[in-house]
Amino acid sequence: MLPISSMADMMTKLSSAIGGLMIAYAMFQNYFPYEIRGPIKRYTQKFISFLYPYIQITFNEYHGDGFERSKAYAAIERYLNANSTKQAKRLQANVVRDSESIVLSMADYEEVTDEYKGIKLWWASSQTIPNRQSISFYPREDEKKYFMLTFHKRYRDLITNNYLKHVLDEGKAITVRERRRKLYTNNKSEGWYGYRRSMWSHVIFEHPASFDTLAMDPHKKQEIVDDLINFSKSKDYYAKIGKPWKRGYLLYGPPGTGKSTMIAAMANLLKYDVYDLELTAVKDNTELRKLLIDTASKSIIVIEDIDCSLDLTGQREKKKADKKKGDENGKKKDAENDEVKEKLKKLEEERTRQARGRMDMRIELSYCGFEAFKFLAKNYLGIDSHELFETVRQQLEETKMTPADVAENLMPKSGSDDAETCLRRLMKALEEAKEEEMKRKAEEEEKQKEAEKLAKEEEEEERKKKEMEDGAEKKHETLENGVKENGEAKKSSDDDGKNLENGVKENGK
Ligand SMILES: Nc1ncnc2c1ncn2[C@@H]1O[C@H](COP(=O)(O)OP(=O)(O)OP(=O)(O)O)[C@@H](O)[C@H]1O
Numbered sequence: 001m002l003p004i005s006s007m008a009d010m011m012t013k014l015s016s017a018i019g020g021l022m023i024a025y026a027m028f029q030n031y032f033p034y035e036i037r038g039p040i041k042r043y044t045q046k047f048i049s050f051l052y053p054y055i056q057i058t059f060n061e062y063h064g065d066g067f068e069r070s071k072a073y074a075a076i077e078r079y080l081n082a083n084s085t086k087q088a089k090r091l092q093a094n095v096v097r098d099s100e101s102i103v104l105s106m107a108d109y110e111e112v113t114d115e116y117k118g119i120k121l122w123w124a125s126s127q128t129i130p131n132r133q134s135i136s137f138y139p140r141e142d143e144k145k146y147f148m149l150t151f152h153k154r155y156r157d158l159i160t161n162n163y164l165k166h167v168l169d170e171g172k173a174i175t176v177r178e179r180r181r182k183l184y185t186n187n188k189s190e191g192w193y194g195y196r197r198s199m200w201s202h203v204i205f206e207h208p209a210s211f212d213t214l215a216m217d218p219h220k221k222q223e224i225v226d227d228l229i230n231f232s233k234s235k236d237y238y239a240k241i242g243k244p245w246k247r248g249y250l251l252y253g254p255p256g257t258g259k260s261t262m263i264a265a266m267a268n269l270l271k272y273d274v275y276d277l278e279l280t281a282v283k284d285n286t287e288l289r290k291l292l293i294d295t296a297s298k299s300i301i302v303i304e305d306i307d308c309s310l311d312l313t314g315q316r317e318k319k320k321a322d323k324k325k326g327d328e329n330g331k332k333k334d335a336e337n338d339e340v341k342e343k344l345k346k347l348e349e350e351r352t353r354q355a356r357g358r359m360d361m362r363i364e365l366s367y368c369g370f371e372a373f374k375f376l377a378k379n380y381l382g383i384d385s386h387e388l389f390e391t392v393r394q395q396l397e398e399t400k401m402t403p404a405d406v407a408e409n410l411m412p413k414s415g416s417d418d419a420e421t422c423l424r425r426l427m428k429a430l431e432e433a434k435e436e437e438m439k440r441k442a443e444e445e446e447k448q449k450e451a452e453k454l455a456k457e458e459e460e461e462e463r464k465k466k467e468m469e470d471g472a473e474k475k476h477e478t479l480e481n482g483v484k485e486n487g488e489a490k491k492s493s494d495d496d497g498k499n500l501e502n503g504v505k506e507n508g509k
């Protein structure tokens with residue numbers, strides 16, 4: 001096949017020749033009898049298409065008056081960039097907005113070839129420069145870029161039906177694959193307005209976690225992976241049944257058992273962005289709604305520790321309330337605070353209740369069980385079974401150890417470590433963990449006993465104190481009575497005084 005440039009060359013020559021032919025035909029047809037005009041026309045068409053047996057399709061960067069860049073153009077750009085830039089000699093660097101990375105694409109007027117099922121095709125990039133002399137507001141009006149695809153008309157159906165779809169799909173897939181994903185965290189609402197306003201801040205999300213390295217029961221894992229993939233592909237289905245395209249997963253389990261790791265693995269599997277929603281920074285449901293609306297599609301929204309954030313908000317409000325208390329002493333204010341606190345608590349509870357209620361799948365991540373252990377043994381030591389497995393199984397039943405710790409102990413520490421050495425190390429660690437646990441339990445029991453003893457002693461003391469106080473009160477009462485009696489006695493002596501006074505008066509008289 002000829003390269004496009006020499007082909008184009010040939011075409012120009014040919015078209016002038018064809019032009020000549022057409023004129024000749026137009027002149028001649030008047031002289032031909034009517035019956036043979038049809039066949040002549042047909043043969044001329046055949047002759048022309050024989051000389052130019054190619055079809056050209058143009059893909060404009062912007063279609064019509066649209067301000068939006070054509071998705072097809074973008075996909076083709078990515079496709080050609082991945083498949084054909086090696087051939088192109090002149091490349092152009094573009095910073096793609098959503099990926100924050102540089103993408104090389106073929107420069108204008110470059111051409112590359114592609115092959116599809118043994119068929120050769122030509123792609124050329126070009127642009128039309130308008131000849132009108134006006135100043136345009138939109139720069140793209142001035143340069144209308146486009147890709148042109150040329151292929152033999154014999155493959156018309158295959159190209160239009162299959163190849164183009166293949167290019168667009170592939171291009172989109174590359175876009176998703178190469179997109180650098182982001183980890184967002186919500187800002188406090190004070191930062192939502194004014195200059196540099198944004199509800200979410202982001203960093204580039206780079207987490208190596210994958211389902212391949214996540215230790216858990218392989219069946220459970222497969223179930224989750226299938227569920228995720230099924231969900232990611234069912235956008236149309238959700239639209240059909242009129243449900244919003246979303247799915248809730250509740251991950252729960254003790255610390256360090258892989259909840260965060262699983263979220264990262266999910267994001268990596270689906271190539272989604274992650275929004276880490278800090279509930280404590282959210283004032284009310286309206287704010288929450290605004291935040292959620294401001295998230296992009298194809299993302300994972302993480303609400304961490306829904307129980308904890310409930311507590312935290314409670315604490316935060318308490319702190320605030322305490323502070324306020326200091327500022328303005330007054331029982332009324334305190335009552336108001338309590339009311340606000342109560343309202344906030346209700347709101348928070350409502351939110352967590354909603355979140356919980358909308359979960360489609362509950363996933364428990366827990367301490368390492370035998371299945372997760374087997375997975376790690378296969379991953380780290382390359383073994384499916386071992387005579388020590390049974391002991392490990394029993395130990396794991398008795399001892400709580402996170403998958404991460406099991407992995408740490410199972411990992412060969414030097415080249416000479418064989419499977420048995422590693423398994424024995426794990427068993428020793430499990431043994432130690434069990435002893436530790438028992439010691440901790442014993443200590444706890446001791447503490448508990450100590451506390452109980454202390455409580456009893458305190459109670460006893462309290463009782464004694466009360467008794468003594470009671471005794472003292474009684475004494476006091478009698479004493480008081482005594483005092484009263486004395487008072488009466490005093491009163492009578494006062495009377496005496498009066499009498500005396502009177503007496504004096506009398507005397508004075
Ligand atoms: N099931 C697991 N498989 C592989 N690695 C794990 C697993 N669980 C935990 N880890 C490792 O342990 C570390 C802690 O795990 P992670 O942060 O995911 O725990 P978490 O459940 O989110 O804990 P927390 O409740 O404290 O947030 C990570 O570095 C992770 O690699």
Ligand SMILES: [Mg+2]
Nearest residue numbers: 256259260261
């Ligand atoms: Mg975590």
